[in-house]
Amino acid sequence: MRVCFTLRVRPDRLGEYRARHRDVWPEMRAALTEAGWHNYSLFLSEDGLLIGYLECDDFDAALAEMARTEVNARWQTEMAEFFVGGGNADERMRPLDEVFHLD
Numbered sequence: 557m558r559v560c561f562t563l564r565v566r567p568d569r570l571g572e573y574r575a576r577h578r579d580v581w582p583e584m585r586a587a588l589t590e591a592g593w594h595n596y597s598l599f600l601s602e603d604g605l606l607i608g609y610l611e612c613d614d615f616d617a618a619l620a621e622m623a624r625t626e627v628n629a630r631w632q633t634e635m636a637e638f639f640v641g642g643g644n645a646d647e648r649m650r651p652l653d654e655v656f657h658l659d
Contacts, residue, residue, distance in 0.1 A: 560609050560652045561651055
C-alpha cells in the first residue's frame with residue numbers, strides 16, 4: 557500500500573522542524589520500522605506544506621501500532637507545536653487518493 561498525506565507546518569518553525577528531522581531518535585526510527593512503515597519520506601515546502609509518503613501493508617494498522625508505543629507518544633507531544641492547529645499529527649493524517657502510478 558502506497559500512502560501520501562499532507563499536513564501544515566507553522567512557517568515560523570520550519571528551520572527547527574527540519575533540524576529535528578535531521579536527527580530522528582533511533583528508537584523512533586525502530587518503532588516506525590517495527591510498525592510496518594517502509595520507504596517513508598517527508599517533503600517540506602517553504603510555505604509549510606508537508607507531504608508525507610510511505611509504504612505499508614495496512615495504513616490503519618501501522619498507525620494503530622505506532623499509537624501503542626511510548627516513543628511515539630513522546631515524539632507527538634514534542635512535535636505538536638510545529639503544526640498549524642497543533643495536536644497529534646498522526647491523528648490528523650488523511651491519505652490522499654492515488655490517481656496515477658508509473659512503475
